[in-house]
Each structure stands twice: as C-alpha cells, then as structure tokens.
Amino acid sequence: MAGMIPEEPLSLPVGGDVVLEARLAVPPGAPAGVVICHPHPLYGGDMENPVVVRVQDVCAALGLATLRFNFRGVGASSGTHGAGVGEQEDAQTALDAVAKAAGTSRLAIVGYSFGAWIAALVGSRDARVAALALVAPPLGAYDFGAVEGKRAPTLAVCGTADPYCPLADFERFTARFSWVTPAVINGADHFFFGKLYPLGEAVGAWARRHVAPGAG
Secondary structure, X not given: OOOOOOOEEEEEXXXXXXXXXXXXXXXXXXXXXXXXXXXXXHHXXXXXXXXXXXXXXXXXXXXXXEEEEOOOOOOOOOOOOOOOXXXXXXXXXXXXXXXXXXXXXXXXXXXXXXXXXHHHHHHHHOOOEEEXXXXXXXXXXXXXXXXXXXXXXXXXXXXXXXXXXXXXXXXXXXXXXXXXXXXXXXXXXXOOXXXXXXHHHHHXXXXXXXXXXXOO
16 A cells, blocks of 8 residues: 555564563554454564554554564564463564554454464453454464453454364354454464465455544
8 A cells, every 4th residue: 555654664662671572653643552462482473474464454554553562582572482471472572562653542453373362361451452252263272251351342353264263263252242343254274275365355444443543
C-alpha cells in the first residue's frame, strides 16, 4: 500500500541481560498499537514467519502502530527459551514499547500458534489491551482459559486442515465465550500455506472493528 510507514529495527531490553530484536512501525496519529507474537521458538518460529508478516502488513495498512519481535533466544534476541514464562515477559515488554512509541494506551495483541497462547496470557492481564487475536491456537497443547478473565473482543482463527487446532475443539472453545469471534478458513493447515489472503481478511475485519474503528 502506498504511503505505508516502513518498519524500523528496534532493540528491546527486557531485563536479566535479555535484549529482543524487534521491528516497529508508527504511522502519524496511530489510534492504537498492535504487538504480534510468533510461533514456537524451538520449532523454527520467528518474526519473519509469513503469518506474522501478513498480520503486520494488514494492521499497518489500517494506520496502526505495529511491533513484531523475536522471543528470547530467537534470531538476534539474546537469552534462552523461557518455556512460556520468559516469553510472557517478552510480550509484556513489547506492549510497553509500542504504547510508548505510539503515545497511546489503546493496545491489541495478536499471536500465532504458541504465540497465541502467550498473547492470551499477557493480553488478558493488561488493562490497555482492548482486543486480542488468536491465530491457529494449539488448543490441545496449551490452556487458553485466560481469555475468560478478559472479555475483550477476541478473534480466533482456525484452518479446517490444522491438526494442532482440531475444528471440533475450536468450535467448543469459541462457543464457550460470547466475546470470541470464530473465523474458520476452509482448507487451511496450521501454516496457512496458500491461505494467507483469507487469513489477512479475517484479521483486517477484526482490526477495523475493534482496534481502529473508522480506519481503512
């Protein structure tokens, strides 16, 4: 999209000698900031993942400030994998950074796979987070009950061919919470191969409605 603000490299100090590699884009007058959490660090997940990049593109096109980052121990981020505990600290640091950079207390968090679990845990605790998006949440591997405490508009996206987010489990999960909007992408696997466009459409609709009302 013409006129989109390019991402700038950013180093995020977390504490305990952990410094995260990140990419930040802040359009003038951004109404909100969005943090994007990548898939599992021990299985090749990083912020260059095509799903993460697609989400960033869609949110930036709506004029939102965006921050994607590598969890500790991934890419140029220092430290070692924190088994989900350290990663929550990483995501919290990212929320603080995008809020400060954009000068806004209105935030949203998007997570993909393992990142969806981290996003649910951190987003449910942070009062500034107005909306969440959980992409391909691995419901069999992690407990996503944290969304119960938040009751913020939440998008949950699942592909019909995703073995880590079985459709029956997904339907049960989204039916439990009236504030969770399901988006089922026909034929999509866990990696959204060939399905990045409909994924972006679902995230864009959520962002337009709940993160940046009136944008785009």
